[in-house]
Amino acid sequence: MLAFRLGFLDVGWLDLLDISLVALLIYQIYNLVRGSVASRVFVGYLLVYFAYLLVKALGLNLLTTILEYFISVGALALIIIFQQEIRRFLLLIGKSTNVANSRWLRRWVLRQPPAPEFITALRPVLDACKTLSAEFSGGLIVIRKNDDLEKFVQSGESIDAEVSKPLLLAIFSQYSPLHDGAVIISDGRIQSARCILPVSDDDELPSTLGFRHRAALGMSEATDAAIIAVSEESGRLTLALNGELFTNLTLSELEERLSRYLREPGRKAYQL
Structure with a gap:
């Protein structure tokens, strides 16, 4: 040597x-x-x-x-x-290794059948975010990618309905009993509302970011889901991906980042 x-x-x-x-x-x-x-x-x-x-x-x-x-x-x-x-x-x-999401590992090592491909329309979600932002109505939307979110789905009220702009606006209306907490979208459907998400304990977050942003960041740290937070005070759009926050996004920037992330190789396919 x-x-x-x-x-x-x-x-x-x-x-x-x-x-x-x-x-x-x-x-x-x-x-x-x-x-x-x-x-x-x-x-x-x-x-x-x-x-x-x-x-x-x-x-x-x-x-x-x-x-x-x-x-x-x-x-x-x-x-x-x-x-x-x-x-x-x-x-x-x-x-980062994405081993758990390997189709080969799921099929031959974990003996799980290959998961079906789903198509989730993002246009109703983006249109709802645009309205929520303009009306300064807070919102927290979780879009599943690969990780299992069942325990978070069970923490809220079951909806199991097709994704639509009117339904999302009704859920996040200040007069709705479901407006607190998050909406979880999975397999092209709104699975649950008023869901409880893990809150990030990152002390470096600016004090201007409230509970919704901490919950969005915490969820992105724990899962590979994409989380959209709409500020009730400023109407600003924020996207949380893989433990990182993208703040003050325009609708077009949100659309571009969200669609690119969800179209990455994985279990689901998404369309606008």
Whole structure:
């Protein structure tokens, strides 16, 4: 194995690769927890670990033993403290690899029959968003792509009706008992209304974004669905995709981003 000498150390190419991968992992973890209280815990734990390496190198046996016990217990504490961040990290990995949505995996490994192709018309959704925006009526619309949304569907009131502009406007009317919460559209139909979505705990979100936007972002972090949020205060259109918010969109921008995302390879087909 090729190696070179750095002072009194023999450093090989595998050592450099190992260090680079660890540095990349730490950087990604920091990006994941940055801006939250968990980031301070993470930095504090790193400082304690570096202190442990230092006292171990100096041969301070008693202090080394104490820090070893602290670090071993601290590892379990970190799992508890960072459970939300770990879950988000694993979800991002799962969605980026898209293994669960592989047709080959579903058919031959998971023994699931191939799912049928559905066509969902987006034009009634876009027309409803245009009206809601003009009338400053809030709205939260979830459009399923591949992930199963059944537990979110069950949290609301069952509708099971064809997607239409009048029905969406009636649901989000301020006089409707269903206007709070989200509408979930799946398989070309409005499955449920007044649904409860997971709320993002991202501390970097601007204070101007309200509960609907946090719910849209939280849903996009947990699933691959496309979520449209219409602000009740400003009428602005926001689209949440894969843990990212696209704010202040025009109707044409919303249409372009939404149709492009939903037409990506997957289980469903969509048309305007």
